[in-house]
Amino acid sequence: MSRLEVSEIFTSFQGEGPLAGRRAIFLRLARCNLRCTWCDTKYAYEPRYVLTIDQVRKIILKYRESMMQERPLLVVTGGEPLIQKRGLRSLLESIKEMFVTQLETNGTIDVSDIIELFDYVVVSPKLASSGNPPELRKISPTYRKVLEHYSDRIFFKFVIDRLDDIYEVESIVRELNISRGKVFLMPQCRSMEEHVEKLRLVYKLALMYNYSISVRLQYVLDIR
Ligand code: SF4
Numbered sequence: 001m002s003r004l005e006v007s008e009i010f011t012s013f014q015g016e017g018p019l020a021g022r023r024a025i026f027l028r029l030a031r032c033n034l035r036c037t038w039c040d041t042k043y044a045y046e047p048r049y050v051l052t053i054d055q056v057r058k059i060i061l062k063y064r065e066s067m068m069q070e071r072p073l074l075v076v077t078g079g080e081p082l083i084q085k086r087g088l089r090s091l092l093e094s095i096k097e098m099f100v101t102q103l104e105t106n107g108t109i110d111v112s113d114i115i116e117l118f119d120y121v122v123v124s125p126k127l128a129s130s131g132n133p134p135e136l137r138k139i140s141p142t143y144r145k146v147l148e149h150y151s152d153r154i155f156f157k158f159v160i161d162r163l164d165d166i167y168e169v170e171s172i173v174r175e176l177n178i179s180r181g182k183v184f185l186m187p188q189c190r191s192m193e194e195h196v197e198k199l200r201l202v203y204k205l206a207l208m209y210n211y212s213i214s215v216r217l218q219y220v221l222d223i224r
Pocket of ligand 1: 041
């Protein structure tokens with residue numbers, strides 16, 4: 001029987017990216033193939049629970065009931081959720097119609113064989129400032145093809161830690177021919193104070209390079 005290694009399931013507000021501010025159910029899957037120095041979900045490297053697909057479905061549907069929305073937002077995040085693509089597929093095939101689904105991924109794993117189950121895919125490629133070696137954080141070459149067919153549902157979210165991160169962002173945007181309107185710059189931070197400080201840098205870079213800004217509501221409001 002297919003199982004999922006889960007870190008946590010909860011409801012909150014989507015804090016980042018193109019859907020920031022929306023009420024959402026979060027399914028945080030365990031395990032990640034990267035180790036960003038500033039990772040704020042290190043607790044997801046190891047599973048807290050190993051659950052059957054049916055158990056995960058029941059928990060998510062219970063939250064859906066409490067949200068009183070016909071198709072609430074379901075955010076699948078991690079860790080890197082595509083590590084558990086098989087279990088994720090079984091889960092989503094059975095509940096997809098009841099949710100607006102959003103995947104958050106670091107972009108290193110092929111998404112093409114599961115993308116039809118997501119209304120939104122937010123890719124957050126990791127830059128040199130994340131501390132991961134280049135060969136590990138390389139964007140999956142399959143994104144070139146995926147972007148040709150599904151560009152309407154794919155967004156990019158870059159964590160900006162320092163000024164020269166922008167050169168790497170520019171090179172990825174050009175290489176994959178990503179529309180600037182689909183790119184969000186977001187401050188790297190682990191506290192409310194750092195959020196404010198780095199947001200100023202993000203603002204300047206976004207203005208200069210014509211990208212959008214993403215705040216991180218969880219740091220502004222000190223919520224999960
Ligand atoms: S990709 Fe995400 S979950 Fe994985 S180490 Fe980096 S920030 Fe943490």
